[in-house]
Amino acid sequence: MATKNQNSAAAEAAKKALEAVKAKKEAEKTRTAGGNDTRSAGTKARVQHNITHVEQQSVGKQDLLGIMNKNAKPYRIIAVILWLLGLGFEVLAILCFKKVIPWKFIADNPGWTISWIVCLALDLILVVIGSQLWKKANHLDPASEKNKAKFWIQNNLGVIIAVVAFVPFIIFALTDKKADGKSKAIAAGVAVVLLAVGVLSGIDWNPVSQEQVLEEAGIETGEVYESVYWTKSGTVYHLYEDCGHLNNSPDLLTGTSQAAVENGKTRMCQTCQTRGVKEGLVHLPDNTDTANNDQAKDNETGSETGNENETEPVDLG
Numbered sequence: 001m002a003t004k005n006q007n008s009a010a011a012e013a014a015k016k017a018l019e020a021v022k023a024k025k026e027a028e029k030t031r032t033a034g035g036n037d038t039r040s041a042g043t044k045a046r047v048q049h050n051i052t053h054v055e056q057q058s059v060g061k062q063d064l065l066g067i068m069n070k071n072a073k074p075y076r077i078i079a080v081i082l083w084l085l086g087l088g089f090e091v092l093a094i095l096c097f098k099k100v101i102p103w104k105f106i107a108d109n110p111g112w113t114i115s116w117i118v119c120l121a122l123d124l125i126l127v128v129i130g131s132q133l134w135k136k137a138n139h140l141d142p143a144s145e146k147n148k149a150k151f152w153i154q155n156n157l158g159v160i161i162a163v164v165a166f167v168p169f170i171i172f173a174l175t176d177k178k179a180d181g182k183s184k185a186i187a188a189g190v191a192v193v194l195l196a197v198g199v200l201s202g203i204d205w206n207p208v209s210q211e212q213v214l215e216e217a218g219i220e221t222g223e224v225y226e227s228v229y230w231t232k233s234g235t236v237y238h239l240y241e242d243c244g245h246l247n248n249s250p251d252l253l254t255g256t257s258q259a260a261v262e263n264g265k266t267r268m269c270q271t272c273q274t275r276g277v278k279e280g281l282v283h284l285p286d287n288t289d290t291a292n293n294d295q296a297k298d299n300e301t302g303s304e305t306g307n308e309n310e311t312e313p314v315d316l317g
Contacts, residue, residue, distance in 0.1 A: 049241060051229075054255040057262050061219060065141075065210070067262050072141035079133040083161050086126035090165050093119035094172045097179070097187055113183075117190060120169065124194045127165045131158030131202040139235055140264050144210040151209065158202025166195035213266045217257035225257035230265040237265040239272040239281065 058064040095101050096115040134157060143154040153160070173179065173187035214220040217237075230237040231249045237260035238246060246252065253263070268282075276282030 048250070049246070049252045050250055051241075051252045051254050054253050054259050054263065056256050056259040058258060061214065064214075064219060064258060064261060068141040068213075068266075071262075071264055072137035075133045075137035075140070079130040079137065082126045082130035082133070083165075086123045086130065086161075086165050089119045089123040089126065090169055093117075093123065094169055097169070097173055097183075098176055099178075113186070116187070120166070120191060120194055123165055124198055127158075127162055127198045128201045130161065131198075134158050134202075135204050138204060139208055139266055142208045142210045142213055142266070146211075155204050155207040156202070158204070159199050160202075162195060162198030162202045165198060166191050170195075208266065213261060216268050217261050217266075219258055219261070227254060228257050228260050228268075229254050230260050230263065235265060236267045236269045237261075238269045239276050243269060243272050245269060245271060 058067055092101075093116040096119060101115075138155060143151040145151050170188050170191045173191065174184055176184065179187075211220065218224045225239065228237045228239055229241050229243075229246065229252045231246070231252060237257060241252065241254075257268075273282055273284075277284060
């Protein structure tokens with residue numbers, strides 16, 4: 001009787017073990033199917049690009065330089081206007097500090113102090129916006145490195161303007177014989193802080209040269225890339241449609257690298273450049289500055305995702 005019960009228990013245990021094995025296999029099958037579905041869904045989710053061809057407008061190098069200058073001119077004009085307005089507010093700040101303007105609503109303290117601080121704040125805002133527009137123009141129409149002085153001035157004009165926009169106020173404040181020591185210290189301290197902000201905003205941390213743009217696009221050597229891709233925003237063009245930086249950009253424009261430069265895309269995507277070098281499509285000059293390429297790749301992050309800002313691949317021109 002005991003043997004019969006033991007056999008029955010053994011059979012039951014074997015049956016449960018078999019069922020457990022079957023259940024495990026079913027679970028693995030389900031997970032595999034789920035993984036395949038997920039991968040399939042991920043593949044389907046990849047953006048299908050709507051590509052529009054753009055015709056090249058310029059014939060030669062000089063035509064292209066003319067278009068680049070035309071693209072940059074509006075930014076430069078607006079930048080200069082904003083800078084002039086900023087300098088006007090600096091003059092107003094000096095007059096308010098020296099209590100030259102006899103406006104009744106600022107005639108008493110702390111009205112005088114508030115007035116020149118407000119003027120300096122408006123000065124800073126205009127200077128900073130002007131500097132950003134000027135840097136944008138410099139990337140659309142960069143200066144030639146052949147003229148070292150012009151290249152330096154053009155790329156550092158925002159810094160120069162920031163100095164002009166605040167240093168005279170500091171000098172006038174510190175040399176004002178009617179102001180007391182405390183007022184001078186406050187005025188100089190505020191102006192120095194605003195000066196620092198203005199100078200930092202005016203620095204172009206990754207300047208480009210005319211030669212760099214023309215050589216990178218193959219225009220200087222006559223080896224223009226026949227088919228590159230770019231988006232409406234940003235400043236770079238891509239050699240490959242499947243570049244990870246374009247994953248979130250459904251609408252692309254395509255044309256020659258010269259057409260891309262005509263449309264304000266004056267720099268090759270560093271990811272595409274690295275891949276192009278490996279595949280033999282891109283031939284970098286012997287004096288290529290690797291450090292500058294790495295810096296440009298970092299700056300590229302955040303310029304073509306979503307609303308055509310470039311970021312690191314989701315699967316930064």
